Amino acid sequence: MSEKTYLQALNEALRHEMERDENVFILGEDVGQFGGCFGVTQGLFDDFGSERVMDTPITESAIVGAATGAAVSGLRPVAELMFVDFIGVSMDQLFNQAAKMRFMFGGKAKVPMTLRMPQGAGISAAAQHSQCLESWFMNIPGLKVVIPSTPYDAKGLLVSAIRDDNPVAFLEHKLLYGVSGEVPDENYSIEIGKADVKREGSDVTILATSKMVYEALEAAERLKADGIEAEVIDPRCLMPLDKETILESVKKTHAFVVVHEAVQYAGPGAELAAMVADEALDYLDAPIKRVGAPFCPVPFSPPLEQQYIPGADEIVEAVKSIR
Template sequence: MPTMNFAEAIRDALRIEMERDPNVYLIGEDVGTFGNVFGVTKGLIDQFGEKRVRDTPITESAIIGAAVGSAACGLRPVAEIMYIDFIGVALDQLYNQAAKMRYMFGGKITIPMVLRSACGAGRGSAAQHSQSLEAWFMHVPGLRVVMPSTPADAKGLLITAIRDDNPVVFLEHKLLYNTKGEVPEGEYTIPFGQADIKREGKDVTVVATARMVHYALNAAEKLAADGIDVEIVDPRTLSPLDEDTILDSVKKTHKLVIVHEEVKFAGSGAEIAAMVAEKAFDYLDGPILRVAAPFCPVPFAPSLETEFIPSEEKIIEGVKTVVQG
């Protein structure tokens, strides 16, 4: 199986789908000649031309709106918002138009579009280029929310996203782009709503997303030395959420820690914790614990940004708190 990095895996998925379906096209800022600010779409314009790899003005509302309108009329756009932080100026087109059109129109329209965007902190990009906003999108009926953690997952989930007939928000943590992993060749899909157990364990369940999956895996190795056997569940899609896999894991371990890079308050972990409390309270040995960012904007100074992002140490501490009661 070939090894590639996360960005290459995404490009591989885009190329496969563009070769397969002439109605798939890319639209966004600097996705063409420049190949995206992280190099994700590099070379695609050479293969597919300007018609299908469309550089836009700086115009987020029009990017998303053009994607929505063209999707309603039979195309399958993959739109890009350079940083998810930029979604604010264009949110209406996503949450009031794309997400609601099918319902408002009584199920008589489909909006098969993907919105890709880079998220996450860790590059010193400060408050408006570093956020994790997945909870915003989870809160909107009509949207799918995908958050991969590995190159192989990114590729399979993106192919699924492009073939899905719903609007999909596909969130790519920017510090994962250079991470490597084995990626199957050719086309394959990973169903939405199917979590992946990234590490099996019996003592405690850790639900983690995106970059935090890797932090949790490292923490788990260290905890193993202390005799704590951690199971790590990566939901991969936050909407739909694979409740069963999370619940089954909790029923086995009786302990739950949730790790995400979003702020803790009203983050995706709040939904997961509430869901487990509603459906598996009797299986829990003690309180659910969340390891997440504090309730402040993403800071600039390296000392502050490092403190903002949940660390392996904090995950270890959280797991120990839960395990030791």
């Protein structure tokens, strides 16, 4: 293994899959010679050319629509939206077309399309460029939702997303691009829909997604000083969801806290909390707690933005309220 950043891991996954399968191509705004808004596609234009790394007009509806049509035709497009916030422009192409085609054609049509979308707050990009919208995608049957937190997971899951015969919403937190970790140099894949236990514990289950995994791990270390051993689980995928790993942990710890950066109201934690309540209520010794952002647009002001983003303090407080 080598030490690589999250960004480098994604770039490697794209390169490996483009070398392996000539049907894989990239499209999006500034993904070509510029190398992508955040640099994920850097160098790929030089190696694969303009027919496989395609700069598009600034129109998300065309990007997602073209990717959908290409996928149905037998190619494997990897489309990049510069920010997840722009998905609203292409709702129909994604939710009514890509996600439903296989069902509406009785399984005869495949839509092997990956839609990469940076999301998250922390760089003062303000309300229209900082949201976490994973709960939107979770609500659409036919769409897989992947949200990796580590460089290792990012590379393996992007490879699996590209190889999948269904449309995949692949969500990348902007502040994770510079995070480093050990990543194999060779190509590898991680099963979509398999959670990962990032830290074992016996007293409370903390389920955290994306950047909040690191906040949960910090909270777990602080809780350890108070004699509370927290188990931290990263679902890595929200659809399909690895319910078995989550429920087994809850049955062991008898307490559950779910953490995400998306707004708490109707956020992904609402479904995850409901699932645990439905299927493991008898094992709980305390109420389920959710930690998420307040129900307001993301502030531009750096001090206000930091107040808006949940972190280890809120997680510790939530755990101590039930333990």
